[in-house]
Amino acid sequence: MVMVINLQYRPATLKTASEARKEISATLKVRGVSDHLSNNIQLCFSEAAANLVNHTNPKPTYINVELECQDGYWLLHLSDDGQSWNPALPNRVQTLDTFEEKEGGRGLALIQSLTDDMEYTKRTTFGANKLTLKWKIQQISTKPSVLIVEDDDSQRRLFSAYLSEHYRVFEAENGEKALEFLLHNTVDLVISDIRMPGMDGLSLKKALHNETNTLLTPFIFLTYSDNPETRSNALGLGIDDYIVKPVSKSALTQSVQRVLNRSDQIYRQLTDKINQRITSALTPSLPSTSHGWNMSIASRNTGIGGGDLVLHRDTPDFLMVNLADVMGHDVAAKFFSYAYGGYLRGLMYQVEAEKNPCATLLNRLSDCALEDNLLSQVILTCCSMALFDDGTIQIASAGHPAPFKVSENLVEPLNIGGILPGVLYGAEYDVLTTTLKLGERIAIYTDGLFEAAEDNEARQLLTDKVMEALSDTRELPLQEATETIMSSFEHYGERHKDDATLILLELCARERE
Structure with missing residues (x-):
């Protein structure tokens, strides 16, 4: 048995849960755990911790985190003194219990789909609830x-x-x-x-x-x-x-x-x-103008693989843009990006006549990710947008970071979220419809833009500088603004940590008159 983490987080808040996730990530990296398994462990922890903080009554005063390697398994133990909830019950996946399907709450279905086994013990009068999530360690020989x-x-x-x-x-x-x-x-x-x-x-x-x-x-x-x-x-x-x-x-x-x-x-x-051929095919690109919109894009990758994917389709009524982020930044991520790209291209042709094309596309993408033996092996997020001639934009999100609206002296997230693709059959996605005003922009990005940093302090500095750049560049030409923001990312972030893609959107000048 190798005990890796045994920490108690007080009070039980989303901030302390975020700190715990970063501790878990750093520990697994030191132990040489693969990105795929590490991502699964971190996602499951985040979902369980978010449920404890947001949806239990009474709320816990602490969350105790233990991570260990035992008998061929990685074990993640979460103990708390709040309301008991048992994610191991079979009917919980169908009902989602107290979990929300929005706001990144992929919930019980996600936890059960990404673990090999789990156990739950309810607290006694003076005891604690204890959830144990298990992942089997794959023994791989390096000998030919x-x-x-x-x-x-x-x-x-x-x-x-x-x-x-x-x-x-x-x-x-x-x-x-x-x-x-x-x-x-x-x-x-x-x-x-x-x-x-x-x-x-x-x-x-x-x-x-x-x-x-x-x-x-x-x-x-x-x-x-x-x-x-x-x-x-x-x-x-x-x-x-x-x-x-x-x-x-x-x-x-x-x-x-x-x-x-x-x-x-x-x-x-x-x-x-x-x-090389896949890399060329996956290079993010967008037209500079379409349907009364100006667009610019900038992307940086780790140099190993490319997990970020940008696809667009011009229809008679609107331009559809999809930004997907395949988890991981190695060659496997690049391959899965290429595979998902084929699915997305086909889906964009299927949904252009739909009333809510973005939501329909994400629904079908989610079902494909759940049913397909290849695509079910990887996790991705996706933000789908439809840009209309009248300055209206529709946005739907599948586990993707919320876009930012950049206005005068204000950069604020848009309230749109949704369940990760491939977690539930028939997942439904909401659509946010908004119209930009004169001088406003929308920024769509992958999470590497804010998370590719060495530690908590560096990550906060990166976030502050990118947000500052988003605000300060509002009057710059769109492409110049995009590159300036990415320069802040390159200066304060760690490019080798994660891929990062940024898309800026604004109305063409003729639409502003």
């Missing part, structure tokens, strides 16, 4: 995996002994068993004897060519028979190496390392090309 296919038991055990120190080694005594294994498991390399009873090595390699998952698996042949016909047949199957028995340890290990290095190099080259 090798399958040895050899009908001679002693030879197979010898080759396995040669490689077991640096590789995960699996064994099969003939081609049939090797094929069965490979149809259900993935390995980095196959080493096979050519001559075996039943399915020999050549037949095994041919069979693997017919399977998508094994078509490109690196392959080394072993044989006693080094005649031109056998070598020609083997090389014709696209093998990576050909070793004549008897095989020494050095010859085998050098061949394995050489083949894996070459395979890794080819994979990285292919990945880089795909990555």
Whole structure:
């Protein structure tokens, strides 16, 4: 057991809950926990803590937070002295109990969907409520995996002994068993004897060519028979190496390392090309003017991946703009952004004739995120906007930070929120409709703009400076204002912490006259 956090937060407020979440984030980062798991733990904590602070009666006077690693699980314990509420009850997901579906209150359904297990103990007269959320730790080996296919038991055990120190080694005594294994498991390399009873090595390699998952698996042949016909047949199957028995340890290990290095190099080259194409496709862009609106956009990413996604569609009646933030900022986030981009593009064509296109789009996006096996593996937020010719803008939000309205001497958040996509079937989203006045702007952004900082003090400074820049740049041309605000982000924030995207909107000059 490794105890990581054991802190008591008094009083129980949203501010202290925010401080606890940052402690959890920092601790998990130090422990090397993946971004995906860390984000899930932080989200569940925030939802549970927000429920305790906002929706219980009597309210707790404290929240005690414990985070530990035990028996292959990360455990998050929340103890409090307020009203008892049991999120583990099955019917709570359907009713959402005291949770709100707005204001970021993704609630019980979110907690249950993002945890592997949970337990709840009600407080006694002088005791405390205790909620325990559990996440199973995935054990991942960093050693490359090798399958040895050899009908001679002693030879197979010898080759396995040669490689077991640096590789995960699996064994099969003939081609049939090797094929069965490979149809259900993935390995980095196959080493096979050519001559075996039943399915020999050549037949095994041919069979693997017919399977998508094994078509490109690196392959080394072993044989006693080094005649031109056998070598020609083997090389014709696209093998990576050909070793004549008897095989020494050095010859085998050098061949394995050489083949894996070459395979890794080819994979990285292919990945880089795909990555470049995806990066180009995901580069945020907007038209500078459309339907009587001026628009500008600026985006910064961590340099690793790109989790922010901006898409627009021009219809006869309005311009639709969608800003999505896929959780994480690694290559996986970039891939999921690309996948979600395809869904969003299709949905924008489907909803343009709807009365409330933004709300309808988020509803369908949410159902897709819940039902699709790929998209359900990641969390995102999305802000959807429709910009009309008369200066009216409709906004709907799915777990996304509230936009800001920038007026003279005032920067205020717009009151719009909604449940994260992919939490509930048939999620419904409200629409905020507003019309800008002369000299007003709307700022839509991803949360990295305010959260990409090292600690609480730095994060507050970043927030203050960005808000100050939003106000001070109101009279600047739109694109200049956007870049000035992003310069404040770059100066006071940490770009490597999170991606950040900012969109500014205002009416065209002719609309102001």
